[in-house]
Amino acid sequence: MFEVKAFPEFSWSFSRHKTLMTCARKYAYEYYAGHNGWLYDADEAARHVYRLKKLKNVPIAFGQIVHELAERALRMFLNHGYVMTEAELVGEARKMLNQAYLDSRDRKQQWLQKPARFHMLYDMYYEGELNRMEAEEYRRRLPIVFQNFLASKSFGDITGRPQTMQFQQAEEFRFMTVDGVKIFVVMDLLYRDLETDKWVIVDWKTGKEAEDDRSQLALYAYYLMQKYDARVEDIQIRNEYVLTGVQKSYTLSEGDITLMLEKMKQSVHMMRRYQLDILSNEPAELDDFPRTSYEQRCQMCNYKEVCLAPSS
Structure with missing residues (x-):
């Protein structure tokens, strides 16, 4: 309820x-x-x-x-x-x-x-x-x-040999808990390739390649390791850049997962600074959240109407 x-x-x-x-x-x-x-x-x-x-x-x-x-x-x-x-x-x-x-x-x-x-x-x-x-x-x-x-490649694999694929729900909100924090994971496509005995995580990208694309998929790989007891070497992560037609696949190491978890924990620590109460998640006062120093970002921000108002 x-x-x-x-x-x-x-x-x-x-x-x-x-x-x-x-x-x-x-x-x-x-x-x-x-x-x-x-x-x-x-x-x-x-x-x-x-x-x-x-x-x-x-x-x-x-x-x-x-x-x-x-x-x-x-x-x-x-x-x-x-x-x-x-x-x-x-x-x-x-x-x-x-x-x-x-x-x-x-x-x-x-x-x-x-x-x-x-x-x-x-x-x-x-x-x-x-x-x-x-x-x-x-x-x-x-x-x-x-x-x-x-x-x-991903769509071709699916339509070319569906009998060798074991599919999970696409675009489904999933979460796991790490150190008591709910971590949301949203995968575009997840399936088990029965021919290679690999898990395959696919992310469709409509923009340009970014540095953190691989880190995002490392989080998804960790989710599989926790939920399905998958080994990191049995997980393939794949970015499909549909604007350029480029496809990039990776197999991660335990070191990649450890680095991703450390970055995530650092990020959680930064977010905690803006809480008055950790249990209720009561936030600090709005003025305690500093504006970006890159003012050009403000002109394209959804919230400029309230953030840049004289009274704010």
Whole structure:
């Protein structure tokens, strides 16, 4: 049964860590100030921050749509043996992007009341119109990413020899507990290759390669080690960069896992500094979360409306 709590549950994830590293004040808005803002009787300040949390810029919306359709294509094949075509995937993606635009343009009042049910694009909220060049660039990318997705090693393995695969639920929220902290793990695709007797973790990437891509998958590998008693040498982690068609696979070592856990624990320690009470997760005052010194980040932040207001 759902229970309304004064403060959110403390947990750790890569996205939470990245937010803190970007800006501690943004971290406060993202994980504390909008808590319970979805409730009808919440105070307006919490509702306001919660609405801002739901804003999406075009790159974020694009990435979410590609991930959603990749999962749909996988389910379609696994459940019905049907391989969606590039034209079908691109067509669905265009509909979803158009719906996000139409919601942003025509349904602002509905979004203000139910921000989780309707879309609001960042540029439409703050500027009243899209950046046309950016929007056209992401529309241009749609055929590229879905062509590369369908041609990827991971999708090819699945459709080419499904009888040798043992699948786990895709895009499912999983968690484990490390030193009493709930750690969230969200995998795009997880399966057991029965031919090689390996676990395979796949992450679809719609952007450029980043330094922490491998560390993120090391966390996923540790989850398998804990839940399924898998050995690290029996786990293959794979990044599929669908914008470029590049695929990178790794087998980790125990040293990689140890390094990842140390970094995670350091991150948890940093987050703990902003708690007044560890048990309840009551946060420090908003002013105790410093703003980033890189002011250019503020201009593209969801929370600039409240963070940069004279009274804040």
